[in-house]
Amino acid sequence: MPTSHGTIAITARGDGSRWYGRISISLEMAQQISIKEGDRVSARFTEEGIIIYADENGRIKIPAAKGKNDKKHAFEAATTTLGLKEVKLSQQAVGTEVVDDTILIRVPAEYLAGDNPKKRKPRKKAIKSVQPQQKREIYPAFTQHRVFGSAAAIVTEANRSGKKVRPMNLKEIIDLLIEDGQDVKVLGPRFFKLNGQSVTPSDLADTANKVSGCTDQDRIILVMD
Incomplete structure (x- = not known):
């Protein structure tokens, strides 16, 4: 399973009632699971982190990769979608790897919401x-x-x-x-x-x-x- 680095950040908009996670994955890793600019993906969370996978009906649209030496695709999604806690996190590097045609983003455990999103149903x-x-x-x-x-x-x-x-x-x-x-x-x-x-x-x-x-x-x- 090839390992690379992505980034993650958590931020609140407006009066702090709307929280979003900002994820970036390397262009090379996206290519390994045949994801490119304009494709749609979905995200789900596990105990290990966030899993990104191709989904033609997904709500996340992959933007163009940016960066000079290490191009990355960066996108935002609600923290409830990504299974993240509503807590401020400045952008930091995280490990990513390809697992069965998906990308696993290894988020530090202290930022994972665990069962919280399910309790909101x-x-x-x-x-x-x-x-x-x-x-x-x-x-x-x-x-x-x-x-x-x-x-x-x-x-x-x-x-x-x-x-x-x-x-x-x-x-x-x-x-x-x-x-x-x-x-x-x-x-x-x-x-x-x-x-x-x-x-x-x-x-x-x-x-x-x-x-x-x-x-x-x-x-x-x-x-x-």
Whole structure:
């Protein structure tokens, strides 16, 4: 079983109610299980770590590999999907290996949620038994306090259609891009340079969706403060 290195980070967005794990795997290792840019994958967790595998119906879309000497594919997924604890973790290297056409990411035990994600299932059943409208409130804190106007309408409409949107302000999007290794320079309130090219806030949001491997069912939207 070939062994290489990937990276993992855990971060919270907005008011800390939405937690995500950021995973990177080497281009070489992805090629060993025939995964490439644009392919869809799924993730599941075990006692040993996170397992990534090809799945044409998967919600994670593999973005382009980046890096000069050691190219890697990097993507984000909810901590509940990856089986991770909701605890801050700066980017760090982890061991990865190919196991039966899957990639096993060996996450330190202290960051694995164990059975926690499974214990949340009864809560979902309880919500369904109350009122159908309640399961649409994917991001209630943002809807009530931080998302207004057209952004609030987008969140509401997405919830109604069963989609997920991740409201992020400009600073959060810039932080995400910098974490991904992008070169972002702020030249003015609405004027930026991304990797040497002049861009708008909307361009930054589009790039954030691309590097995070977002899909039409789960996207980042820009919320202007």
